[in-house]
Amino acid sequence: MSDTVETVDYTEMWEGLGLNVPAHCALLKAIGPAYESVYLSQENRPEGMGYFDFVMSEIHGLRIQELQDHKADGGTVIGTFCVYVPEEIIRALGGQSIGLCAGAEWAFPEVEQVLPRNTCALIKSFMGFKLGKVCPYIESADLVVGETTCDGKKKAYEVLGELHNTHVMELPQMKRPEDRALWRAEIDRLVAELERLSGRTLQADALTAAITEVNDKRRALQRLNAARAAAAAPISGKDALLAVQVAFYDDVPRLTQMVNAIADELEARIEAGVSVAPADAKRILITGSPMAIPNWKVHHIVESAGGVVVAEELCTGSRYYDTLVPEDGGTIEEMLDAITDKYLGVNCACFTPNEARVDDIVRMAEEYGADGVIHYALQFCGPYQFEGFTVEKALREAGIPVLKIETDYSMEDAGQLSTRVEAFLEML
Numbered sequence: 001m002s003d004t005v006e007t008v009d010y011t012e013m014w015e016g017l018g019l020n021v022p023a024h025c026a027l028l029k030a031i032g033p034a035y036e037s038v039y040l041s042q043e044n045r046p047e048g049m050g051y052f053d054f055v056m057s058e059i060h061g062l063r064i065q066e067l068q069d070h071k072a073d074g075g076t077v078i079g080t081f082c083v084y085v086p087e088e089i090i091r092a093l094g095g096q097s098i099g100l101c102a103g104a105e106w107a108f109p110e111v112e113q114v115l116p117r118n119t120c121a122l123i124k125s126f127m128g129f130k131l132g133k134v135c136p137y138i139e140s141a142d143l144v145v146g147e148t149t150c151d152g153k154k155k156a157y158e159v160l161g162e163l164h165n166t167h168v169m170e171l172p173q174m175k176r177p178e179d180r181a182l183w184r185a186e187i188d189r190l191v192a193e194l195e196r197l198s199g200r201t202l203q204a205d206a207l208t209a210a211i212t213e214v215n216d217k218r219r220a221l222q223r224l225n226a227a228r229a230a231a232a233a234p235i236s237g238k239d240a241l242l243a244v245q246v247a248f249y250d251d252v253p254r255l256t257q258m259v260n261a262i263a264d265e266l267e268a269r270i271e272a273g274v275s276v277a278p279a280d281a282k283r284i285l286i287t288g289s290p291m292a293i294p295n296w297k298v299h300h301i302v303e304s305a306g307g308v309v310v311a312e313e314l315c316t317g318s319r320y321y322d323t324l325v326p327e328d329g330g331t332i333e334e335m336l337d338a339i340t341d342k343y344l345g346v347n348c349a350c351f352t353p354n355e356a357r358v359d360d361i362v363r364m365a366e367e368y369g370a371d372g373v374i375h376y377a378l379q380f381c382g383p384y385q386f387e388g389f390t391v392e393k394a395l396r397e398a399g400i401p402v403l404k405i406e407t408d409y410s411m412e413d414a415g416q417l418s419t420r421v422e423a424f425l426e427m428l
């Protein structure tokens, strides 16, 4: 992508995808100003964030065009909703993986006709984007891959399956050997489904290359995030969050290059003592439910109140990039074994017991020098709400202050949340 691209009219492409073009334009008109006020108002941003500003300005344009071109060249587009779906396998079979979780309220009245009202905003949002015909990503997807994680998603995929070509992976809820065997079989079932869809057969060299490419993306994100442990925060939490959010759907080698360029810049900033926050800004780690674009609400509240977010134990955070698939090569079976273990190692609250997530939070709070932790749960997100108790207890035992918040995508509670966050920062 270049930042000198002329404005292009994508209406024909959107119509071809079956979007409701007027409604879609209204959505884009809402996201543009929100991005401007949350992101472009920040001072002293790393120059490399210009790439992400450009990506956001073309979120439903150029990237969608690239996906159409990829399909015209014989490739596939695979939509996913969860960090457990292995991108390496999708890529090795000629697919581009795109994250479909959505972070804005859309068509909720229509959604509430097919799903219970007390469903989390993330599920309502992706269903609203589908029912309202405003998401060119899902309309580009040859297949969406769901997973049996929380009850809400599991049942929502039954409804989604009537509207779109859907494959559901059964994710176990424990991590015993028999659960691992089930997940290994599900990985094989995914391979078979993608082979059928693409008309290709999984090859060892393609899988080896895909493992390296996706690892490179994760390594770049690890570098960017490691820089946030510096005493003088070189990047805002909002910008770091955006880099991970975009990583779910951007072109992999390009994203890797751009994130590495930002990491170079951050490392130079650390050397030079350049920071985006005052030296006495309170450092916050955020943990809990995922935050999909354009959900920047909690980060924006914290950073508007004078704090700085230094780390995220989220699926749009460390759970996405922390672990890699070993690059030992070997047979297809051996690589699929390695993929099985890497993904089963992610610590989502839908697992029980899930002590490793609690350990991760305490370790990260110490590594990033967090003054306090905000545990964020979406309303009606049972797994993270329940686990909030265990997390709070462990943090208190470790002497780390914690604030638990429960919210949704609306801005109705923004004032009240700001007051609570301000009081928390003051108390630290």
Ligand code: SF4
Pocket (backbone or CB within 6 Å): 081, 082, 083, 084, 149, 150, 289, 290, 315, 346, 348, 349, 350
């Ligand atoms: S929170 Fe759990 S269910 Fe949701 S994306 Fe993350 S791993 Fe998947």
Ligand code: SF4
Pocket (backbone or CB within 6 Å): 120, 121, 122, 123, 149, 150, 151, 152, 153, 289, 290, 378, 380, 381, 382, 383, 384
């Ligand atoms: S795990 Fe929570 S946030 Fe994610 S889909 Fe389920 S209820 Fe929603």
